[in-house]
Amino acid sequence: MMQTTTDKQRTNISLTAANLAAARELGLNVSAISDAAIAEAVRAARAEAWAVENAAAISERHTWIEANGMPLADMQVLKIS
DSSP: OOOOTTOOOOOOOOOOHHHHHHHHHTTOOHHHHHHHHHHHHHHHHHHHHHHHHTHHHHHHHHHHHHHHOOTTGGGOSSOOO
């Protein structure tokens, strides 16, 4: 069964005592913050993996643009100078 973004699963994590105490003192939702941080780390790791996987194609595209210019550049409405 596929989990949706609203499904929750219990897990244990280790935090420094000082950070946990400060978060509790400030009324911060440690679970929500942890989930958001993990989501961002996953997004960044996937983006990095995609860039590595597609590095050759990206390089070839840049080389082509350097040699031939941007496609449809003559039709560009807003030109940056």
